[in-house]
Amino acid sequence: MSQSLSRALTILVSLGEDSQSLDQLANQLGVHKSTVLRLLQTMEAQRFVTHDSQHRYMLGSRLFELANRTLEQRDVRTLARPHLTALNAATKQTIHLATYESGEAIYIDKFDATESVRMYSRIGRPAPLHCTAVGKVLVSARPRAEWPSIAEQIDYRPFTEHTIRTPESYLRELEKVAAQGFAEDHEEHESFVNCIGVPVHDGTGAVVAAVSMSVPDMLLEHDQVLAELPRVRATAEAISAELGWTPSQVTITTKGRP
Structure with missing residues (x-):
């Protein structure tokens, strides 16, 4: 598994527990904030994550769609x-x-x-x-x-x-x-x-x-x-x-x- 994919999956699992700030996610992954921000921006463009006005990140609507399709199948x-x-x-x-x-x-x-x-x-x-x-x-x-x-x-x-x-x-x-x-x-x-x-x-x-x-x-x-x-x-x-x-x-x- 590629390092970027592994980090992205770790982020999704973490956001499944609770919303997180950029600093919190960077600390969990042990990488610089700029690295996490690039991953978050990519995932947000595909609606896998979203963020609020306080810049706390949470799961996006694309995951709900996928979960429902999984259940229906x-x-x-x-x-x-x-x-x-x-x-x-x-x-x-x-x-x-x-x-x-x-x-x-x-x-x-x-x-x-x-x-x-x-x-x-x-x-x-x-x-x-x-x-x-x-x-x-x-x-x-x-x-x-x-x-x-x-x-x-x-x-x-x-x-x-x-x-x-x-x-x-x-x-x-x-x-x-x-x-x-x-x-x-x-x-x-x-x-x-x-x-x-x-x-x-x-x-x-x-x-x-x-x-x-x-x-x-x-x-x-x-x-x-x-x-x-x-x-x-x-x-x-x-x-x-x-x-x-x-x-x-x-x-x-x-x-x-x-």
Whole structure:
């Protein structure tokens, strides 16, 4: 690595901790101020650093752009696979990963149950927004101003006697999901199947996917499925951490095209 590049990287790391004066940076690098100033001027021209009226230097906007692009380029399906595999092995139940694309919840990965019947779902197939846990999670994370129009556009097909059938009921369900941080499909999509779903966040706090676990009630009763929520949530949080999210961040809306 060239000496100039090494010094520039050291400056960026230092400014990532706090703003610094020219003197402080020169002391850290052990070089003359003129040497540091030339590096800073070059980096400022490319928006990697900037300075205020007191001539204290700080990170520039170009780094924020690069950081966001890095987060966006991380493939949630690839990063999620090891965690979903572990959840599937631990629970032996059907595990789904879904994202919100062009107004639909799309299954992008699935792990079939190892000791029970297979679910109807399939990778690449849309999940009904009104009666699946992943659909409810993903829509509830959309901006609230979008909820009414999404609710009005849904075809409320009654898959079972428990399926939500009106926009008004669906909007109430979204409020509940947003408040509690997870969603249920209580025999709404498939008879005798209960499902819980939780959000996956990226480094900006946006909800980019949903993880769910589905279980026939012949294996676990509804309350027993709910008891697995901490395990499913821990899996989603582990995936979120891979995407750069930390639990202290404020959650914002889903990414994806409305």
